[in-house]
Amino acid sequence: MKVLIVEDNDDYINLLNTEFELAGFEVVLAHDGLEGIEQAKNTNPDIILLDIILSKTLGFSLLRQLKKDDQIKSVPVVAMSNYSSRENEEKVNSLGAVKFIDKGSYKPSQIVEEIRQILERGKSM
Secondary structure (H helix, E strand, O other), X not given: XXXXXXXXXXXHHHHHHHHHHHOOOEEEEEOOHHHHHHHHHHHOOOEEEEEOEOOOOEHHHXXXXXXXXXXXXXXXXXXXXXXXXXXHHHHHHHOOOOEEEEOOOOOHHHHHHHHHHXXXXXXXX
């Protein structure tokens, strides 16, 4: 299973990378929205883990772009942020995300498990 992680915090992306690799995932990393779109198109991930607050662009606009692109719109996107709010959760869901994760409430190992469960549910549909 291949996960694309779009996250601009180097420490956090490295932590997630390690957790996903230890769990047997193939990991592709992107540090901003432009790189995220490029990697999504070039690497065909099974799922995208997207921080909604990125330094060069908001993850909201990146999510919108991902879901409009015929090549990658079917790839499930899980949005995440340290800024959890009902408004953010509703917004990402309305833009096509399958889940919103509050980074402060989840350990990296729990994020890996959430991603695994989403992918398993997708296979059984």
